[in-house]
Amino acid sequence: MTQTLQPAPLPALSVRDLRKTYDTRVEALKGVSLDVMPGDFFALLGPNGAGKSTLIGIVSSLVNLSSGQVRVFGTDLLADRGAAMRLIGLVPQEINFNLFEKPLDILVNYAGFYGVPREVALQRAEEELRRAQLWEKATVMSRTLSGGMKRRLMIARAMMTRPQLLILDEPTAGVDIEIRRGMWKTLKEINAAGTTIILTTHYLEEAESLCRNLAIIDRGRIVEQGPMKALLAKLDVEGFLLDIDGELPAVLPVIEGTTLVAEDAHTLDLEMPRAMDLNRVFATLGESGIRVRSMRTKSNRLEELFVRLTGGDSPDGVQPAAPERAA
Numbered sequence: 001m002t003q004t005l006q007p008a009p010l011p012a013l014s015v016r017d018l019r020k021t022y023d024t025r026v027e028a029l030k031g032v033s034l035d036v037m038p039g040d041f042f043a044l045l046g047p048n049g050a051g052k053s054t055l056i057g058i059v060s061s062l063v064n065l066s067s068g069q070v071r072v073f074g075t076d077l078l079a080d081r082g083a084a085m086r087l088i089g090l091v092p093q094e095i096n097f098n099l100f101e102k103p104l105d106i107l108v109n110y111a112g113f114y115g116v117p118r119e120v121a122l123q124r125a126e127e128e129l130r131r132a133q134l135w136e137k138a139t140v141m142s143r144t145l146s147g148g149m150k151r152r153l154m155i156a157r158a159m160m161t162r163p164q165l166l167i168l169d170e171p172t173a174g175v176d177i178e179i180r181r182g183m184w185k186t187l188k189e190i191n192a193a194g195t196t197i198i199l200t201t202h203y204l205e206e207a208e209s210l211c212r213n214l215a216i217i218d219r220g221r222i223v224e225q226g227p228m229k230a231l232l233a234k235l236d237v238e239g240f241l242l243d244i245d246g247e248l249p250a251v252l253p254v255i256e257g258t259t260l261v262a263e264d265a266h267t268l269d270l271e272m273p274r275a276m277d278l279n280r281v282f283a284t285l286g287e288s289g290i291r292v293r294s295m296r297t298k299s300n301r302l303e304e305l306f307v308r309l310t311g312g313d314s315p316d317g318v319q320p321a322a323p324e325r326a327a
């Protein structure tokens with residue numbers, strides 16, 4: 001019996017040990033590796049200054065890398081920059097079209113720059129402006145567009161070359177929630193039609209509602225990577241250190257859904273789902289003759305990161321307040 005093995009698909013983006021040190025000596029990327037598979041909707045989540053724009057800048061050839069490797073659908077960025085760039089559409093963090101041009105012209109000229117014939121470009125521009133709900137604004141001065149409209153125009157422009165990989169750097173920064181949701185819908189449509197999407201954001205909510213996979217970057221390093229669901233499950237686990245009266249028994253009780261590990265003879269390390277009733281755990285421990293004298297919340301690296309993502313404090317990190325819980 002013969003079996004044809006399907007070759008594994010090439011990642012839409014493959015980054016290996018990417019490093020970037022700016023002339024100012026800032027080490028913005030300290031060895032980043034990640035893969036984004038074709039068709040994925042991938043979030044690069046991280047606080048201010050994490051290195052998101054630097055990574056995207058390198059992938060889209062706006063920033064030179066210091067070392068490492070970048071491949072776009074198998075094409076090495078350094079070996080064949082032109083070919084790699086033709087596969088990518090970029091929506092940069094800052095609005096960068098000419099405010100004194102009309103949306104239709106902005107799109108058609110952009111496509112022309114990438115060699116798309118004018119007839120094709122005109123047709124695509126109408127399609128893209130309609131999708132962006134900007135068709136009525138096709139010939140107004142783009143300076144008069146609202147902030148949300150300008151952002152949508154940036155996406156429409158990037159789609160003019162029919163990129164296989166669309167990269168967006170904080171596409172919804174500073175946009176109110178209603179407009180943001182509208183943009184999410186557009187991006188989901190683009191992704192459903194087959195375009196791989198990578199976006200950076202510091203809104204967990206945005207990553208959660210859009211993305212299947214994500215990487216979290218902090219201070220130039222990837223600190224978490226994987227499916228969104230797995231990450232949320234991790235955030236859903238709470239850790240405690242329990243101080244025990246007397247000595248722990250040689251064999252610890254098994255409590256379904258929790259992980260119990262003896263730190264030392266008097267301390268138990270407990271991990272349990274957030275929704276679980278702590279009293280049930282204490283009752284089961286009590287049945288095994290284990291009496292808890294006091295407890296401390298174990299700091300959770302991921303949680304600390306999220307406090308910084310959502311709360312915004314010093315980059316050196318402040319411990320989140322331990323939740324009050326009665327023992």
Ligand SMILES: Nc1ncnc2c1ncn2[C@@H]1O[C@H](COP(=O)(O)OP(=O)(O)OP(=O)(O)O)[C@@H](O)[C@H]1O
Nearest residue numbers: 022024026028046047048049050051052053054055
């Ligand atoms: N052109 C540059 N020259 C020197 N340093 C830079 C330059 N661009 C970025 N940096 C520094 O590199 C680090 C990473 O910046 P980057 O813009 O990549 O972060 P980011 O994750 O996009 O942040 P934000 O969420 O604020 O956009 C920061 O310390 C930043 O000050």
Ligand SMILES: [Mg+2]
Nearest residue numbers: 052053054093
């Ligand atoms: Mg940025």
